[in-house]
Amino acid sequence: MFVRNCWYVIAWDHEVPPDALFTRTVLGEAILLFRTEGGEITALRDRCCHRLAPLSKGRKEGDCVRCGYHGLLFDATGRCIEIPGSETVPAKARVQRYPVTVKNKWVFVWMGDPAKADLALLPDNFSCDDPGWDYLPGYLHYSTPQQLICDNLLDFSHLSYVHEKTLGGTTAIAQARAEIENVPRGIRVTRKVHDVPPPPYYKAVRQLPGNLDRWFIYDFLLPGTLLMHSGGRPVEDAEGDMSRAVRLHSCQTVTPETATTTHYFFQQGRRVEEGDHSIAEALYKSLLVAFEEDRAMITAQSQAIDADPEAPMMLLAMDAAVVRFRKLVAEAIAAENGEPAAPAQPAVREERAARSIA
């Protein structure tokens, strides 16, 4: 159902405290994060091998974690090194350890075969940790499957309607044709909009004199990460003149918590030379309003699907990126399972739809 051999964001770096336990569920597996004395993060299955109590209900002891139920002690590799009342510890007494790494403030766990964990597959979320970019980190919890949020992010025509009063401000975004290209493990979507009023949320960033040319250029990568340059520039300004432009870089990623719930990590950074930090704060507030608009719509959509799971969707031209990305996911899952790369995994209704526009 999900691609496993890839890095999923499990937390912002600052969420994992220096000297306490942190737990979050990814792909249905509760995962314990804690830092060793050196500050490095360890990721273990948050479940004692003895009677399955969550280790996060226990306590950190140096580089180890002790179960709070019967006191088993596990080191940072997941090996049990003490069983109260026992002189020996069976070799098989251990909890699963996950490959984990931190890149640009995002903490990633590898949910598949540890031998295949490959740092080269990490996304380039550079603006999360770059002196040229300024932002506030965001997190939302969704009570919907991850796929519906990916669909949302893959088709920006919704900006004109869901975000009419925030990120959009014009129907021209929906009118514009997006260009789609293949990139490694994902697709690139380019959408340009000419001579439109500034979107309401730009007011947080800059007073702009008149209409803008706007652009959205993003990669959307397995398992569900959006990396986007976007911005707007007064139409009257000379080509290449960025002196009055708004330039943003956004990193967003959706991690399945379970089959039906999702973590959403996001930031939208602004260029530091365009003003002080209060702008980042204002931008963050506007973004939260907009992302609540998405969450309300996607939650309503998800409930409609739950009420009638076999209802077919009708694919339209605007869904080209949605279809292409779902195909990528299906192929990745098939490849992991040693199946032929034929499309197969998505829900039946999607399948039927996908064939009808293929």
Place this chain on the structure above:
Amino acid sequence: MFVRNCWYVIAWDHEVPPDALFTRTVLGEAILLFRTEGGEITALRDRCCHRLAPLSKGRKEGDCVRCGYHGLLFDATGRCIEIPGSETVPAKARVQRYPVTVKNKWVFVWMGDPAKADLALLPDNFSCDDPGWDYLPGYLHYSTPQQLICDNLLDFSHLSYVHEKTLGGTTAIAQARAEIENVPRGIRVTRKVHDVPPPPYYKAVRQLPGNLDRWFIYDFLLPGTLLMHSGGRPVEDAEGDMSRAVRLHSCQTVTPETATTTHYFFQQGRRVEEGDHSIAEALYKSLLVAFEEDRAMITAQSQAIDADPEAPMMLLAMDAAVVRFRKLVAEAIAAENGEPAAPAQPAVREERAARSIA
């Protein structure tokens, strides 16, 4: 499971606003209601054909509704007439339209084959819109199957126990034998009770001198509508003298929201010549108390059934109307499915019970 070829009440007329969207679910299908510029109500499936978002999260534009997710525009027949970014609209881009009509303040939708929608099948809920009758409109939501509420309304012996302090006031109601006759698409139940104290809720209507003769005469019709004349008259008054009587007409109907939840629309009207509108208000308040008594009992019953769905019920003489109406429902469902009219549909435990008293 439900009869489909019939009119279900989906709303009171006043619930559908003049210039906004209204949604309610019937038989598990979310249905969007809105008024055209002329004030006529349209009923569409509340689900965009594109990605299944509820249209009620969008907005009304004249006689059309625009999806709030990606902006598809549908006319009042359910046909999509605009897809942002597309020059053409596929013919199959449409949402289901339901036959809808308003009669005496009730808004009805036809949930079956539209070709069979027949206005002659509407119930005669005349007192909902008659200058001789005065009432306040009521609505309750039940977290129980519709059938259990029909059962309740089909056997008024419960008035003596559930409504001892409101609608009942005497065990004589349960002692009285109800007469049952067939009427088109339903049954008629007649129950008369002689020389009993006025029920507590009559105090809202009239000060009465002593004991009454009471009557309850109602039709109970597919799919679940009660139309009732009821009243009471001092025993000492001459036959036919209504000068000191209480006369009420009630229209009540239960519409399945889902298999396990139900809408309950009701009113109990009084004769306008028996006093001013404050009496209707007092009557409505008393009725609400009584209907909460029903809801508490039926909800407890429903939970007991859920805890042990195979538990058999024991049919008694008082269940004659219940059994007859359940048989009507089963026959109507069988006829819709082209099956022989043999009893079949109700739950197994009912079946067994029904046979045991047949």
Place this chain on the structure above:
Amino acid sequence: MFVRNCWYVIAWDHEVPPDALFTRTVLGEAILLFRTEGGEITALRDRCCHRLAPLSKGRKEGDCVRCGYHGLLFDATGRCIEIPGSETVPAKARVQRYPVTVKNKWVFVWMGDPAKADLALLPDNFSCDDPGWDYLPGYLHYSTPQQLICDNLLDFSHLSYVHEKTLGGTTAIAQARAEIENVPRGIRVTRKVHDVPPPPYYKAVRQLPGNLDRWFIYDFLLPGTLLMHSGGRPVEDAEGDMSRAVRLHSCQTVTPETATTTHYFFQQGRRVEEGDHSIAEALYKSLLVAFEEDRAMITAQSQAIDADPEAPMMLLAMDAAVVRFRKLVAEAIAAENGEPAAPAQPAVREERAARSIA
């Protein structure tokens, strides 16, 4: 899934009012308790045989209960003796009656074959009603299966970790080896701990001069009852000198409400000669804190199991009593079903685990 031929505690005696109805669910069956005029408790299925409404929504009439829906009247044996509107009552109109008895303030119901109800199988919960012992009665509701609470009570090594700051106070409890013996319908667990600091909750009972020798000696009996002598005595005191000891007797029992929820009845009594009643109150308060520690841990464990029901547990030496008692339960269930006494019933993961240490 559960042993049926045994007595389950359904209530504390004081919970059943002298002149009103009381309901509680055991093994998924709602049971009505009420007292006859003589004060004796009757236990009936809390479900009218007519339309399954809970009788507890009705009312007590002398030694009978009247259904609040349609007025059927049942005597204390569960026989229907009146049906409003009917002159006769069918012989099969009755609700199930359960054998019930009160012993030392606990109300027990027999959930199996009534012919096999045997008072000799009642546990000896003497301290619940003995002038030498003083306590406050406790009740907690668990949203977890009963088995997990039994497991908890069968392995006191958790006192060192779950109850570090309440009942435990030292890791020596977990280090100590428990002795396990067979007793009729259960096992006896003996755990002694030498020269340890007084546990924090003893402060409610006595000021103690220094380290203690502590003991825990309990029987754990089908279906889930713990009867325990425990205490502590200054290490410096002469053997047999109880003048500065803390001596407690505890009766605790867990009754499945449903397959996934549980009632927990408990008391921990102190010797009356060791101080006044305020001590019992202080002890009760401390105990509640400790039992909330258990409930938090067991609930977290239960949720982890629900998230992955096939996850195996790893049995350790400390689980000897857990395994032995689960075997007893499995054998009792098999015997009731006329199956061979081979282990069989517990969840697969337990089975595998049990074999691995057999």
